[in-house]
Amino acid sequence: MSQNLTLAQHRERIAAARESLAGFDSALWQAPSGGAPDGLAGLMSEVDALGAACEAAKVSITAEAMDRGETGDGAAALTVTQWVRAHAPSTRAGGAGQVVAVAVAFGKPVNAPVADAVRAGVLPVRSAAVVVAEADRLRPVLAQGAQPHVLAGLIEMAVQHGPRGCRMVRPALLARYGRDGRLQLEQDAAARFVALSQPVEDGTGVAEYRLTLDPEGKAVLEAALGPLSAPSPVRGECDLRSSDRRRGDALVQLVRRAVAAGGAVGTNPKAQLVVTMDWEALAAGVRGAGTTVGGSDTGTVLAPETVRRVACDAAVIPTVLGSAGEIVDQGRAVRLFTPAQTRRLWLRDGGCTYPGCSMPPHWADAHHLVHWADFGPSDLSNAALLCERHHTIVHQRRLAAHVVAGPGGDRVEWDLTRGSYDQLLARRAAQEPA
Ligand SMILES: [Zn+2]
Ligand SMILES: [Zn+2]
Incomplete structure (x- = not known):
């Protein structure tokens, strides 16, 4: 659109964009209601895109300043972050570190896709900083040649779901692109953090616990809580308990049932897990190819050896995926001991x-x-x-x-x-x- 402008022309247009916003509040009443493209929603998107473009421009300027060594000049030698805060005062409220992190990443050829996405305005700088950090963390444990796929996966998740989605996709990426056994290693290490605190009581009868679980524990607990914590309307009256409240009630109910069962052999299957697996990979056992466990759509990716153990004695409903990810066999006979x-x-x-x-x-x-x-x-x-x-x-x-x-x-x-x-x-x- 605005290619090959001189810097002077760019400056002029940037100033014009800023001026265009001055006093625009008083014209807002003219926007049609009801979600019209030229209504308030469309205006919001337009202004947001402008903001994202400005963020991207700050990164580019910072990268150029670092290249020239300009950030450290002058009587008061500044760190790059201080330089950004000094000249982009809005970042004093936060975000200068992210601008610098992304600017540094722009300098590495391996991060070219991140730079492209930021410049295109699809990846906000805040998300880009998380993508770069996650990619750096994953790089040493990836199989050969996997790096571009992983970076593309991180960018896609960050674009769609923000920084949180980017962090959540780590196990799936490790399963698919990690070195052999890496996911297993990481998840086995997570078992060390499993803990349930002593109750902290505030004297009013409320007791607070802190529970930390590894991926397997989370999968088992969620699979068991899922059906128990669904809203249960009684005779047409809706269940007004909050989701957290229902989960808490369900946990106590689970314990009650287990205690009541005493030493008897349970006739009900144990926790029902839905396992989505690449059968070849599970049978081979070493490589962690996306094994998702969980009754809901928010599945947990488990390492293969863990699934083998869980599959020993839980009601596992396997969904076997073919090489193209298509479902080839829903439920190879569930084989529990009677x-x-x-x-x-x-x-x-x-x-x-x-x-x-x-x-x-x-x-x-x-x-x-x-x-x-x-x-x-x-x-x-x-x-x-x-x-x-x-x-x-x-x-x-x-x-x-x-x-x-x-x-x-x-x-x-x-x-x-x-x-x-x-x-x-x-x-x-x-x-x-x-
Ligand atoms: Zn034992
Ligand atoms: Zn076993």
Whole structure:
């Protein structure tokens, strides 16, 4: 539109744009009502686009000033951020750091797509700063050649959903473009932060808790809370509880049910998880190709080994995606041990089967010795009770076990060598006719 103008001409037009806004409040009454394109909504978009263009221009000026070394000149040597604050006073209320961060990023060829999006006015500077920061954080853990795709994904999320969307897409990007096992590593590390605080009471009967969960814990809790925390109208009277209130009530209800169940084998399936997975990747087990868990649209991306463990003993509804992302199989038969099998398993194992553990049976999961994802059957000969902690360890260290016959009946024997499960799989593959 305004190409090849001299700087003097640009200055003139910038001044004109500013003047055009002077006193425009008194003309606002002329805008037609009812969402007409020349109405208030359209005017708002126009002014906003002007503001975004100004932000982008500030970044360009800052980049040029840094290039020339102008920011550090003068008697009072300023940092770049101070220089921006000194000459763009509106940034004193915040945002100067972001202008500088994006200006620095403009100087790196790898960030050219960010620069283009900012200059085109589609990516606000604030969002661009988050894109650049996230891209820098992801770069060292990406598979080779993945960087442009990841940057494009971050920009798209930032354009559509702002900085928050940009941060939320990290697990999905890691799953798709991260180095092998990277997502698993990160999510396993997140388990260290799991915590539930002691109640803080204010004396009026209100107790406040602080709960921190890893992605798996979040997926399980959300899947369980989902159906319980939906609004429940009674005889046509609507449920006026707030969403937070319903979630709180649902959590207490969950605990009540669990306590009431006592030591009995639950006849209802455990937490229902909807798993969207790339079957090849899950079966291969190493690469974390987008495995989304969650009953709602806001799914949680889980690392593959985690899904294998959750799939051992939760009602998992698998949705298998083909290479193009199309749904090829809704629900390969859900294969949980039946309540009758579980009762026999309780009698046989008497509790967690991990060497040295004494967790009683009703606190244990039924683990598939040959994982469900590796086509292990739901037979007692393929089952072992494990408490939550040892279930995690068995999957993380990929441990194998056998059911061996003894004088006192069948019992489970673990091979605690790291990776013994992979050796077992290799032996099985060697036995099978190709
Ligand atoms: Zn398991
Ligand atoms: Zn145990």
